[in-house]
Amino acid sequence: MVSPATSPPVSAAPAARWPWAVFTVVALALLAGAFLAAANIGRNRAVAVARAGAENAATLAIAVLRGELEKQRAVPLILARDPDVHRALEGGDPQELDRKFDGIARETHSSVIYLLDRMGVAIAASNWAEPVSFVGSDYSFRDYYLRAMADGTAEQFALGTVSNRPGFYISRRIDGKQGPLGVIVVKVEFDRVEADWTALGGQAYVVDARGVVLLTTVEAWRFHTEHPFDPKDAAAIRRSLQFGAAPLDPLPLIRADTGSGLLRAANLRGRFVDARTPVPTTAWQLEVLLPVDHAIRTEQTSLQVLAALLLMPGLGIGAVLLRRRRQARARLQADARIKAELEQRVAARTAELAGANARLVEEIAERGRAQERLSDAREELAKANRLATLGQVTAGVAHEINQPLAAIRTYAENARAFLARGDAAPAAGALGKVVGLTERIGAITDTLRGFARRGTGAVEPVVLADAVVGALMILDAPLRQSGIRPVVTAVPSGLRVMGRRVELEQVLVNLMRNAIEALAADGIRTAPEAPLALGFRVEGEHVVVTVADRGPGMSEDEVAALFTPFRSSKPRGLGLGLVICHDIVSRFGGTLHAACRPGEGCVFTITLRRAT
Incomplete structure (x- = not known):
């Protein structure tokens, strides 16, 4: 802040500005006069140079035309x-x-x-x-x-x-x-002669003694006249059929201005300088037109730049002197004000730094807490996704357990009957069947219990075949209910990948469950390819797992939004399943990609690190 005691007087600003206003007016007047003079001189010089060029071009054009005439005149003489x-x-x-x-x-x-x-x-x-x-x-x-x-x-x-x-x-x-x-x-x-004239860079034409255009580089000008003809003379020329039915209209040339003598043509752009030369051994006259606008602009720009370069040092020196005078005047006032402002700024800045440091410490702590909450939320979201999946397969699992329970009851009653008759061997066989069915129920419940648990710990080598078997066991009932028989590529028993088994099963279950729902909604099509396929291949240090279906597929926009939270193509979907799968695979150090085509299905590709 600037205290009132150190503020400059209000009347000092106008007094300091008026010398600059006078200097600016004088500088602009000098620059304008110099630019106008340079433009006028540049135009005259460019016209003079262009006119000399037109005369040289006319000389060359005459030489080309005369050479052709003399060569052709010898032919009838010899014949x-x-x-x-x-x-x-x-x-x-x-x-x-x-x-x-x-x-x-x-x-x-x-x-x-x-x-x-x-x-x-x-x-x-x-x-x-x-x-x-x-x-x-x-x-x-x-x-x-x-x-x-x-x-x-x-x-x-x-x-x-x-x-x-x-x-x-x-x-x-x-x-x-x-x-x-x-x-x-x-x-x-004279087509070749006219073509050679075109290379001169302008336009050229030849008129006879009456002013009729005979040769020209502008075809529209042929048989035009340099001046209007008397109607009787024009009618006589037409009767002679010398120029056919040509209207003998005047050339569309006008003088652009009387001072420089430049020409304009109605069907050509820009202005031209002209040079007229008689054609030897004929009554013809050759006229050459060269464009001059570009040369004028170039010359004017060069001279105006030169004028600016000559004036700028003087104007710069004047501005420097004026500025130094103004600065010397203002320096005394500024020194005192700067000293007071500096002290105030140091105090304010010190307070700002202290506050910023405290806020930074608080933000760092809050960020750590937010990171922990985010990690917990991800794990809880993954667990919720697994529980939601379990809810969908509960009916099938219940049916799967009910069948062994019914068989256990039957075998138990048979064993009791055999024991009542004293027949021990059949009773032992029936009890063995009961034990086997009980183990099957235990395997089903253990798989579901492990799938529902929260995945914790660091990634470790996981036998890929075990994760595949666990996922297929969870989805056995939905697969049978939908009538889908997946094609599963055989997985080597010793093939291991880096991850966590429960979460890897969750990813496979989620992807295959999506494929089952897509096939059920679209109807299972009879095609040479399997409706659902689970494939595996080893690529160097990585293992690639593919889940492919022959469902309805998706558009490019839908594929682009697959891994975006809360965006789903299902009527009741939350849009979190694939997001969680992508997050799980990323934590494993792998990648998850999708490729879909409408009407052809989708292929989800999981790339995992191979465990050595």
Whole structure:
């Protein structure tokens, strides 16, 4: 406790807080300004770097496209001088050219190579064996045919009328002695070029002189336009069938902001920088778009972190100085208060330790007493369980004793009759039978008396066969009344386990009694397996005892609750029998486990230490 004399003045707290408030406002203002400046600089730097990357990517894309164009342009130039081509146009068999064109197209990666006669009809083609063969088709309306016949060579990008695939047509006129003989045409598709462009990391497209997209890495952009067309011009292009029925809609590109010149696409995420480069030897323009948002975020984050690192030392020094000033002011007040508080805490702590020590001693004693009560309760509970079991088998045992008693009476009356006649030998035989029946009654009562006694003492070697015989004798009447004939594996006479005989018999009786009740409730089924089986096997230093039944079985939830006190699947059960069995086996140093399946029965496995 802090006495009123040593408490700080009430007005000291606001006076100590206002310098920190001013310092916090200034620090936040500096950080905000630095972060805004770093974000602006980072964006400009990232855009500049990305734009340079887009220009480099455009250069690479131009090189890929130009290499493909130059390679394909050489094909019609060479074929225009081929003697086989001339013979076919001068009346020879054009079918020989089909396979030749097919082989050349495969080597040069051309889409189609085909030969048109002077009327514009295809007489040979590399795709002669395909369903979309060009052979026999009239291409006299095509611009690449008309311009080649007029100027000698022509190039045109158009949509195929037969294949319906876009391509670049390179044509060259073939002249004979009497004038033009026909036109050789090579169609080039740029799928591989567009795939190579995709590896550049962005998007790319090529437009012709009118702004129509010819090649693109975004298929949805093909045959779109960079600017809206006049309806008359668009109608004229559609009539030429150069681009089929393409709507010639404008590209879905918009400028994100005027300051940086970034682009956005309606069907693509993020912003892009662009770089435009003319394609040499053509009237085309190549546009490359590279994404820039990630680069902007990275650059802004780097600069903002740098700004924070530069500002934090100054702010930290200021905070340290301010804190030292505040601490020096408060130290004088705290010293006196701490001294008084320390004395009070020592006294209070001493009293608390004394009280805690007394409580601890009392708790230890109470715990010992509780442990003793728990041990006694366990033994009494086990005895109560045995007595409950005895109560259930009393009727059968009474019947078992009544039979020998009736026989004893009969043999005694016979002996008296024999003695009355002076016939000693039959009388001695009848009295011998009486003695045997009396011993049988004594064995039954001794077994029941030992089963009812409280199990005491340490574990000791127990002959397993004796415990099994005792358990079966106790359950003889219930087994016969229920019509169950258990199958018992023979137990070696010298096999001993660590335990106490009475309690081991109690565990076996409890498990087999549960099996008998389960079979009686479910009805004894006729199956190849015995309804109740008691098995034994030796596994190294342990002996395994199994009690298996073919009863109704249990679900996984019921099995999980088997060894939980006061939880039972029987209508009148207390849920203590298996708990006691588990406790007894655990005290023996063994284990008790259950495995059940609905409709297939249960198997209880007892693992005990083998007595050497």
